[in-house]
Amino acid sequence: MDIQLIKNEAVTTIRFIGRLDTPASADAAKAVEPALQDAAGTIVLDCSEMTYISSSGLRIFLTLRKAAAAAGGKVIVQHISPDIRQVFMITGFLNLFEIED
Amino acid sequence: MDPIAEIILDEYRENLPRFRETEADVTGRLSKALSEMGLRVAAVEARIKTEASLRGKLLAKGGKYHSLTDITDILGIRVITFYIDDVDKVASAVDRLFTIDWENSVDKRKIHEIDSFGYLSLHYICSVPGFPYKFEIQMRTLLQHAWANLNHDTGYKSGVEIPRFYQRNMSRLAGMLELIDDEFSRIRAELAAYRRRIQALVASGNLDEVPLDGDSFRSFLQMEPFDILNRKIAAINQAEIEKVPLMDFLAVFKMLGCNTLGDVVSLIKKYSEAAYQIACYQISVTDLDILSSSIGPQNICIAAILASGGGRAGIRHMLDLLNGSSEGNDALAAVLLDQAKGLPFMNQ
Numbered sequence: 046m047d048i049q050l051i052k053n054e055a056v057t058t059i060r061f062i063g064r065l066d067t068p069a070s071a072d073a074a075k076a077v078e079p080a081l082q083d084a085a086g087t088i089v090l091d092c093s094e095m096t097y098i099s100s101s102g103l104r105i106f107l108t109l110r111k112a113a114a115a116a117g118g119k120v121i122v123q124h125i126s127p128d129i130r131q132v133f134m135i136t137g138f139l140n141l142f143e144i145e146d
Numbered sequence: 147m148d149p150i151a152e153i154i155l156d157e158y159r160e161n162l163p164r165f166r167e168t169e170a171d172v173t174g175r176l177s178k179a180l181s182e183m184g185l186r187v188a189a190v191e192a193r194i195k196t197e198a199s200l201r202g203k204l205l206a207k208g209g210k211y212h213s214l215t216d217i218t219d220i221l222g223i224r225v226i227t228f229y230i231d232d233v234d235k236v237a238s239a240v241d242r243l244f245t246i247d248w249e250n251s252v253d254k255r256k257i258h259e260i261d262s263f264g265y266l267s268l269h270y271i272c273s274v275p276g277f278p279y280k281f282e283i284q285m286r287t288l289l290q291h292a293w294a295n296l297n298h299d300t301g302y303k304s305g306v307e308i309p310r311f312y313q314r315n316m317s318r319l320a321g322m323l324e325l326i327d328d329e330f331s332r333i334r335a336e337l338a339a340y341r342r343r344i345q346a347l348v349a350s351g352n353l354d355e356v357p358l359d360g361d362s363f364r365s366f367l368q369m370e371p372f373d374i375l376n377r378k379i380a381a382i383n384q385a386e387i388e389k390v391p392l393m394d395f396l397a398v399f400k401m402l403g404c405n406t407l408g409d410v411v412s413l414i415k416k417y418s419e420a421a422y423q424i425a426c427y428q429i430s431v432t433d434l435d436i437l438s439s440s441i442g443p444q445n446i447c448i449a450a451i452l453a454s455g456g457g458r459a460g461i462r463h464m465l466d467l468l469n470g471s472s473e474g475n476d477a478l479a480a481v482l483l484d485q486a487k488g489l490p491f492m493n494q
Contacts (some may be wrong), residue, residue: 056349073224098432099318099433100433100434100435100436103286103434103436104436107388109435111197120443127474127477127481128479130474130478131478132434132483134440134444135425135429135432135434135439136429136434136436136437136438136441136442137390137437137439137441137442138438138442138467139444139465139468139469140394140440140444140468141390141438141440142461142471144469144470144472144474146472146473146474
């Protein structure tokens with residue numbers, strides 16, 4: 046899993062490339078940590094190149110959502126594949142995030 | 147300008163930093179106290195009189211003031227409330243925090259004759275230990291504030307006698323705003339009483355009598371009505387449940403024709419097993435071990451829609467209500483419909 050973090054004024058975009066599975070999650074959690082400092086703004090999770098998400102990956106998304114909610118910011122999940130949308134659905138995560146196609 | 151006025155101005159300039167410190171201290175303490183009381187106000191404003199304004203005052207009222215301590219509005223603070231009955235609550239906070247000079251404080255709400263209407267505001271002259279100058283705190287409602295500002299803007303300080311028709315019209319408006327202030331307070335009190343009644347009905351279990359609305363649904367959710375189902379679903383994969391707000395489901399239950407909380411309870415009873423079947427089918431073949439607490443209500447709503455023949459369009463509508471409109475919701479609805487076809491509840 047490759048993670049790119051791009052900060053542009055009040056918007057922090059995190060691009061997830063590859064599989065966000067359990068082995069990749071520890072590094073991923075560290076990689077997204079800087080975004081927690083900017084949780085008062087908008088955090089965009091760009092999933093256009095994410096091919097899989099595990100429970101550990103969902104927990105990372107949840108951490109970002111909680112930080113944003115506490116700081117008055119928001120998290121937008123962008124471009125999730127139909128399979129990942131289904132994972133969000135069956136775990137009850139779909140309506141936790143603003144999802145953009 | 148007489149020499150005493152010049153001395154007062156010198157003292158003002160010398161003590162300006164202390165006024166600024168006191169301004170920050172007093173507004174900070176007041177805002178904190180109001181917040182701790184759970185009292186939401188429209189604004190807490192503060193200003194320090196400018197040197198030009200003080201000079202003007204000394205010129206206009208020369209001889210009245212002998213030292214800077216005689217002038218009690220160098221620092222002025224204003225608390226603007228939304229509701230008229232909050233003015234007295236703010237006053238009680240001010241009374242607790244600062245020393246009030248009652249002799250010079252004015253309740254302008256009480257000085258009007260029974261047949262006159264006009265400026266209504268509560269003015270306290272206050273002091274704090276360690277700062278020799280008094281300051282003024284004005285407390286009034288947003289509508290009183292609007293009236294006072296407009297009245298002030300159109301002639302109050304002009305020194306020119308105001309035409310009678312203008313005065314009369316402003317008095318008429320003051321009377322009307324007084325009525326509106328009272329009405330806002332009455333509406334708030336009625337709403338609070340309604341909420342208490344709904345909470346009591348929810349607590350007593352008379353849910354068929356409780357209309358489904360934002361207040362009643364919020365009270366209902368405090369009873370954790372989906373908790374049993376959620377725990378049953380979580381047990382499938384020994385998953386943890388992340389508690390999340392469920393208010394968005396109000397629109398979905400309304401869409402499903404629920405008019406009372408009793409209707410929602412009926413739906414939960416009727417479709418909990420089907421909701422569990424959906425969850426079993428979807429997550430038992432995965433290693434997903436985290437769920438949100440919306441999984442229970444979500445699956446109940448899916449089951450209710452499918453069992454009543456709502457099909458793909460019904461599911462799409464539900465997903466649009468919960469997540470915002472999206473084409474992705476349509477594809478997801480198709481998948482859900484396909485998955486559910488083989489489940490026992492669809493064939494009963």
